[in-house]
Amino acid sequence: MKQQKPLSSGPALCGAGTGGRAILRSTLTSPYGRKVRMAAHTLGLFDKIQVVPGDTRDPNDDLRVQNPLGKMPCLLTNDATLFDSRVILEYLDAQAGGARIIPADGIARYRCLTLAALADGVTDAALLMVYEGRFRDRDQVSQVWLDHQSDKIARALSALSVAPPAPEKTDVASISLACALGYLDWRKSRAWREEWPQLVAWLSRFSANEPAFNLTEQPND
CATH class of the missing domain: 1.20.1050.10 (Glutathione S-transferase Yfyf (Class Pi); Chain A, domain 2)
Known part of the structure; x- marks a missing residue:
């Protein structure tokens, strides 16, 4: 069975965050953001992610530019802007080699x-x-x-x-x-x-x- 390859051809989970980390727009209270954080911990990727809170009710928050729906979580990498939590978990699984938290087929x-x-x-x-x-x-x-x-x-x-x-x-x-x-x-x-x-x-x-x-x-x- 072939493993999924990471979506990026470069270093996994690079972004504009501190130390080149990917940015996760999420509050610590979001249950969907918690899914992403839990998966990242499980997959050994949490140190590659910087959590940046957002305010879904603030029209001036650039979250609305990053995700036109103005919803969290939203993952910003050098390759793409990803949402919602289901998509992000699939991306993280691929970055970790594939078939870690989602069966391959x-x-x-x-x-x-x-x-x-x-x-x-x-x-x-x-x-x-x-x-x-x-x-x-x-x-x-x-x-x-x-x-x-x-x-x-x-x-x-x-x-x-x-x-x-x-x-x-x-x-x-x-x-x-x-x-x-x-x-x-x-x-x-x-x-x-x-x-x-x-x-x-x-x-x-x-x-x-x-x-x-x-x-x-x-x-x-």
Whole structure:
């Protein structure tokens, strides 16, 4: 089986950051940025990345030039500007030699990516619940919308509790699930620990096996 070659013909992860490092536009609170930071730690690439925060609500932040959507994370290298987290993780995997956190091919690849998409959907729904309270006046907040997002989270967690990614293996699926559960704990968008004890046990095993989970923990408010 052939390994993927790095996308760059030059030194991996070069950019305009300090010491020629690539620049990761992300806050330390972003669950998607946490995915990138966790993957970079796991792949031994974190020392090649400089994290530069951004403000998605500031029209003068050059994040909107780097990513027209004005969203984080966004990785700036000498070769390209990359977004979103799924693309960046695939790039990092290639830079590390390939097939480290994403299976190279076959059904295993698509199963892994599908589990990652399901876990990302939990994060998406949790973030939409946060935004509902952040960007609307209190009397305009839609409980119907909040319940709709909460139901998405419940269905996804129920499915993941039955067939989660392997906790002893760090790949895009386990990274995405760990970051989703960590974000639920941090934002408290939806209580989950009592209802899905299988995932409590899963996260405990994963975090014990993967030091990058605790290294990338969101700061306290």
